[in-house]
Amino acid sequence: MISIEEYKAIVSELMDELPEEFFRDLTGGVIVSEAWVIPDYAWDHDIYIMGQYQVFSGIRQIVMFKGSFDKVYSHVNAEEARNLLRGVLRHEFRHHLESIGGVRNSASLLVEDARKKAAYLARHANHAAPAEEPKSGKTEP
Numbered sequence: 001m002i003s004i005e006e007y008k009a010i011v012s013e014l015m016d017e018l019p020e021e022f023f024r025d026l027t028g029g030v031i032v033s034e035a036w037v038i039p040d041y042a043w044d045h046d047i048y049i050m051g052q053y054q055v056f057s058g059i060r061q062i063v064m065f066k067g068s069f070d071k072v073y074s075h076v077n078a079e080e081a082r083n084l085l086r087g088v089l090r091h092e093f094r095h096h097l098e099s100i101g102g103v104r105n106s107a108s109l110l111v112e113d114a115r116k117k118a119a120y121l122a123r124h125a126n127h128a129a130p131a132e133e134p135k136s137g138k139t140e141p
Helices: 004-016 066-073 078-101 109-123
Strands: 029-033 035-037 051-056 059-065 136-138
Touching: 004 029, 004 066, 004 078, 029 066, 035 059, 035 066, 051 078, 059 066, 059 078, 066 078, 078 109
Parallel strands: 029 059
Antiparallel strands: 035 136, 051 059
């Protein structure tokens, strides 16, 4: 498992790969959280939210969840983590760019994410309702 310091350093390096224009209007920046987050529709803790683009009170920010990353990828080394996190960070930046650009069509990431959620729910349609447990929290040592 990579340390929080390694995780933050990797995220910072990955941000350096992106054009300056990507950060326009990202007033809350990119934040690293040690929390793990499970979507409210998840079954049996089988999926975690790795990153999230958030807009609230005029603030736009990206949150990267190290706790979620650790739950799924505790076995990876720093180079593997870098490759995985690159995808997560760019996914969240795409949400940001589409948001500030007003993209709301069938090719948008919001629509793509909704399709993936629907496919996930369809695969679990024959299961009982998800257990009511905490959906996020701090990772424990």
